[in-house]
Amino acid sequence: NAGVTQTPKFQVLKTGQSMTLQCAQDMNHNSMYWYRQDPGMGLRLIYYSASEGTTDKGEVPNGYNVSRLNKREFSLRLESAAPSQTSVYFCASSEQVADTQYFGPGTRLTVL
Amino acid sequence: QQQVKQSPQSLIVQKGGISIINCAYENTAFDYFPWYQQFPGKGPALLIAIRPDVSEKKEGRFTISFNKSAKQFSLHIMDSQPGDSATYFCAAKAQGGKLIFGQGTELSVKP
Numbered sequence: 001n002a003g004v005t006q007t008p009k010f011q012v013l014k015t016g017q018s019m020t021l022q023c024a025q026d027m028n029h030n031s032m033y034w035y036r037q038d039p040g041m042g043l044r045l046i047y048y049s050a051s052e053g054t055t056d057k058g059e060v061p062n063g064y065n066v067s068r069l070n071k072r073e074f075s076l077r078l079e080s081a082a083p084s085q086t087s088v089y090f091c092a093s094s095e096q097v098a099d100t101q102y103f104g105p106g107t108r109l110t111v112l
Numbered sequence: 113q114q115q116v117k118q119s120p121q122s123l124i125v126q127k128g129g130i131s132i133i134n135c136a137y138e139n140t141a142f143d144y145f146p147w148y149q150q151f152p153g154k155g156p157a158l159l160i161a162i163r164p165d166v167s168e169k170k171e172g173r174f175t176i177s178f179n180k181s182a183k184q185f186s187l188h189i190m191d192s193q194p195g196d197s198a199t200y201f202c203a204a205k206a207q208g209g210k211l212i213f214g215q216g217t218e219l220s221v222k223p
Contacts, residue, residue, distance in 0.1 A: 004155070033210075040121065042201060042213040043156070058210065090155050098208055100146070103155030 002026055004104035006091050012110045013081045021076040021107050023091030031094045032074035033058075033101065034066060036087040043090065049074055050097050081111045114139060116204050118214030125221050131189040133217045135202035138183065142204040146211070147176065147187050150199045159200070160187070192221045 004025045013019055025032065033048040035058075045058030049068040063085060065077045074093075078085060088108050092101040118135045125131045135145075146161035162169045162176040162185065169176045175188040189196055202214040 040215055042118070042215045044213070045210055048210065092155075097210065098144075098205075100158050100161075101211065103157065105153070105155050 004091055004093055004102055006089075006104040006107050008107060009105070010108050012112065013078075014112050015082060017081050018077070018079050019081065019109075020078075021089055021091075021109075022073070023075065023104060024073045025091075025093040025102070025104075026072065027093060027095075027102065028071070029093035029095050029102075030071070031097045031099075032068065033092040033094075034064075034074070034076045035090045035092065036060065036085075037090060037106070038087050046076065046089075048097075081109075083111045085109065086111045114212055116202060116212050116214040118202050118217060120217060121215065122218045123220070125192045125219065127192065127194060127221055127223050129192050129221075131192045131196070131219055131221070132186055133200055133202070133219070134184065134186045135204075135214050136182075136184045137204050139204070139206065140183070141206040141209075142212075143207050144205045145176070145178065145185050146203050146205075147174075148201045148203065148213075150201065150216075152198075156201060189219075192219075194221045194223050197221050 007022045030051045034046040035043040047066040049055045052071045067075045091104040094101045147159045148156035149159040150156040173190045178185045200217045203211045
């Protein structure tokens with residue numbers, strides 16, 4: 001039982017490049033989330049998926065897209081990376097939106 | 113009104129001392145207040161949580177104090193240990209809503 005897994009762990013991109021961050025959970029949770037963590041800013045919600053087949057914007061969605069591929073997987077895509085997207089990205093999941101969230105280990109992304 | 117304000121940003125405590133982290137909120141619709149603990153290189157993990165119908169919740173050395181009228185809540189770590197050194201986040205959620213996190217407090221417990 002791995003919980004929430006994220007790939008890759010580290011990534012360096014040049015401005016304008018694109019990439020997809022992958023997230024998977026094996027807890028049969030309905031809801032999944034993408035956060036970014038920046039110093040002094042806490043965790044800010046980018047997008048979330050309350051259930052399979054639905055996605056909604058969070059607090060900071062600009063520059064990102066998401067896909068809820070199936071119940072297990074929720075990916076985050078940066079179409080044209082910018083230095084302002086340098087951050088640590090966390091995926092989380094919960095049974096329902098109202099329930100305790102379980103976080104993955106994070107992806108540290110640097111955009112040059 | 114959706115913000116949760118957390119202080120201090122960093123905290124240094126001697127081993128055996130009490131660590132206190134404070135949070136304040138504005139939205140009276142919030143009805144669930146968790147604290148998350150994050151070790152370096154790891155994702156946050158739920159530490160302890162409280163609902164506003166109680167004023168205090170204790171789990172081992174960790175206690176949440178909740179003041180509904182002041183719209184404030186705090187985490188107290190008694191007998192702080194070097195292993196408690198981590199970043200702590202408070203959060204708040206309205207019924208059916210999403211978690212709103214505070215800015216985080218980096219705690220360092222010195223031996």
